[in-house]
Amino acid sequence: MKLSLLGSGNVRGCPVYGCDCPACQRAILDPSKARLLCSAMLEVNGQQIIIDASHPQLQTRFPAGSIDAILLTHFHMDHVQALFELRWGLCDAIPVYHPDDPLGCDDLFKHPGILDFQPALAAMQTFQLANISVTPLALNHSKPTLGYLFSSEKGRIAYLTDTLGIPDKSWQQLLRRAPKYVVIDCSTSPLHSSSNHNNLNDVLELAHALPDSTWVLTHIGHDLDEYLMQHPKCLPSNVLVGHDELCLSL
Amino acid sequence: MKLSLLGSGNVRGCPVYGCDCPACQRAILDPSKARLLCSAMLEVNGQQIIIDASHPQLQTRFPAGSIDAILLTHFHMDHVQALFELRWGLCDAIPVYHPDDPLGCDDLFKHPGILDFQPALAAMQTFQLANISVTPLALNHSKPTLGYLFSSEKGRIAYLTDTLGIPDKSWQQLLRRAPKYVVIDCSTSPLHSSSNHNNLNDVLELAHALPDSTWVLTHIGHDLDEYLMQHPKCLPSNVLVGHDELCLSL
Ligand SMILES: [Mn+2]
Ligand SMILES: [Mn+2]
Ligand SMILES: [Mn+2]
Ligand SMILES: [Mn+2]
Ligand SMILES: [Zn+2]
Ligand SMILES: [Zn+2]
Numbered sequence: 001m002k003l004s005l006l007g008s009g010n011v012r013g014c015p016v017y018g019c020d021c022p023a024c025q026r027a028i029l030d031p032s033k034a035r036l037l038c039s040a041m042l043e044v045n046g047q048q049i050i051i052d053a054s055h056p057q058l059q060t061r062f063p064a065g066s067i068d069a070i071l072l073t074h075f076h077m078d079h080v081q082a083l084f085e086l087r088w089g090l091c092d093a094i095p096v097y098h099p100d101d102p103l104g105c106d107d108l109f110k111h112p113g114i115l116d117f118q119p120a121l122a123a124m125q126t127f128q129l130a131n132i133s134v135t136p137l138a139l140n141h142s143k144p145t146l147g148y149l150f151s152s153e154k155g156r157i158a159y160l161t162d163t164l165g166i167p168d169k170s171w172q173q174l175l176r177r178a179p180k181y182v183v184i185d186c187s188t189s190p191l192h193s194s195s196n197h198n199n200l201n202d203v204l205e206l207a208h209a210l211p212d213s214t215w216v217l218t219h220i221g222h223d224l225d226e227y228l229m230q231h232p233k234c235l236p237s238n239v240l241v242g243h244d245e246l247c248l249s250l
Numbered sequence: 251m252k253l254s255l256l257g258s259g260n261v262r263g264c265p266v267y268g269c270d271c272p273a274c275q276r277a278i279l280d281p282s283k284a285r286l287l288c289s290a291m292l293e294v295n296g297q298q299i300i301i302d303a304s305h306p307q308l309q310t311r312f313p314a315g316s317i318d319a320i321l322l323t324h325f326h327m328d329h330v331q332a333l334f335e336l337r338w339g340l341c342d343a344i345p346v347y348h349p350d351d352p353l354g355c356d357d358l359f360k361h362p363g364i365l366d367f368q369p370a371l372a373a374m375q376t377f378q379l380a381n382i383s384v385t386p387l388a389l390n391h392s393k394p395t396l397g398y399l400f401s402s403e404k405g406r407i408a409y410l411t412d413t414l415g416i417p418d419k420s421w422q423q424l425l426r427r428a429p430k431y432v433v434i435d436c437s438t439s440p441l442h443s444s445s446n447h448n449n450l451n452d453v454l455e456l457a458h459a460l461p462d463s464t465w466v467l468t469h470i471g472h473d474l475d476e477y478l479m480q481h482p483k484c485l486p487s488n489v490l491v492g493h494d495e496l497c498l499s500l
Contacts, residue, residue, distance in 0.1 A: 011338055012335070012338040012339075013335060016338065016339065016340055017309045017314055017336060017338070017339030017340070017341065018313075018314030018315070018339045018340045018341025018364075019339075019340040019341075037335070056306055057306075059267045063268075064267055064268025065268070077334045077356055077357070078334070078335075081331060081334060084327045084328070084331060085261075085263060085267070085287070085328070086267060088261055088266065088267070089262075089266060089267030089268045089269075090267070090268045091267065091268030091269075105356060106327055106355060106356045114268075
């Protein structure tokens with residue numbers, strides 16, 4: 001089982017359009033430091049599952065027939081924008097799993113094209129996908145949002161974005177199942193806080209409480225990148241800064 | 251005054267994801283035949299005005315500070331999708347002109363960021379932009395949609411998409427002002443018809459009735475491209491097939 005971050009940036013990406021902060025300037029000079037909008041891919045048992053659809057070259061990177069399923073965390077535009085063109089493809093339908101959000105985004109439900117929207121998922125109702133178990137975990141965000149816990153015989157990976165904190169039932173599940181990796185929304189430095197997203201302190205608290213997991217930061221904003229440039233040693237050993245194309249293998 | 255097509259494709263673009271028709275195969279082998287989603291740029295009097303916002307590299311192509319205004323034809327996703335990331339830029343606000351559509355698209359009006367949405371435009375109410383006259387022209391589409399007639403002392407260019415036919419008042423305006431170029435929605439071959447878009451026969455009729463203008467096809471679907479491959483001589487001399495990066499200068 002391999003989880004790859006296709007993008008590790010927040011809604012603004014990095015470099016932010018027009019920003020001259022040190023993190024954005026670094027990303028312009030060194031594209032390996034740039035961050036696309038947040039999305040990921042899970043490869044397991046010969047199947048490719050896209051987690052959120054924001055990659056700007058999704059159709060080129062994943063030719064028709066290569067996407068076995070799409071898992072959506074929520075229907076904010078920065079997580080679904082690539083679906084609007086993908087849906088008009090001429091190929092087999094792609095099953096799309098998603099939280100219970102009757103509005104979806106714009107006219108996706110009205111004109112799904114090749115997107116085969118499945119019945120809404122419910123938190124904690126584990127289902128099988130590509131011969132592994134997937135447990136949706138409720139998150140705290142401004143839209144109905146689910147994280148996912150992937151369990152194969154090799155171990156477990158949790159993917160949790162967008163969220164502020166982790167609701168108790170989801171947290172109990174993480175404690176019980178002890179994932180090797182927890183990929184987690186960490187949008188801002190400790191200098192900022194949000195009602196919808198973790199900042200670094202929020203994540204460090206979680207990581208401290210579940211120390212045997214490796215916590216991988218994603219949905220990273222430019223101010224967190226700048227903070228990490230200024231505080232290169234601020235992270236404990238079980239916290240890793242995610243980057244585009246980072247692969248986590250079990 | 252120079253109008254450049256940034257994209258000349260319909261909602262599917264070309265190649266269509268997963269399509270193996272001759273037009274899509276040609277576009278894969280020869281990227282100069284590919285079509286991005288429909289949008290354009292007007293350069294006049296030292297200013298750059300974007301017409302619709304669907305270019306996939308809009309932020310790279312137009313660095314912060316280089317977009318003087320955005321003109322929207324309508325709020326379908328294939329015409330506004332690039333605004334969702336652009337809006338979170340950190341730079342001066344960009345005035346956005348648009349038809350009267352109180353819903354806009356998704357949460358653009360609720361979270362405009364740097365997009366400075368102007369009061370809705372009304373058809374036939376000419377206004378000044380970059381020291382030229384811009385006349386919004388009502389079009390026939392499934393959302394409130396405006397075309398634009400640009401008039402400088404060098405002459406006139408009309409940009410009319412998305413539309414089926416041209417409503418009478420807009421048509422009278424074209425007859426009276428005789429644009430040098432009319433860029434027009436021509437989504438499909440004569441083998442298909444739509445309630446929202448012109449097919450080639452619809453456009454040929456219009457071009458016949460206004461023969462002194464050069465009619466430039468845009469918003470082109472793959473089936474029209476295939477038809478044109480099979481019927482290379484089907485167009486009268488005042489009808490031109492648009493392509494990405496085509497420049498029309500006055
Ligand atoms: Mn997000
Ligand atoms: Mn979100
Ligand atoms: Mn369109
Ligand atoms: Mn349209
Ligand atoms: Zn920045
Ligand atoms: Zn095709």
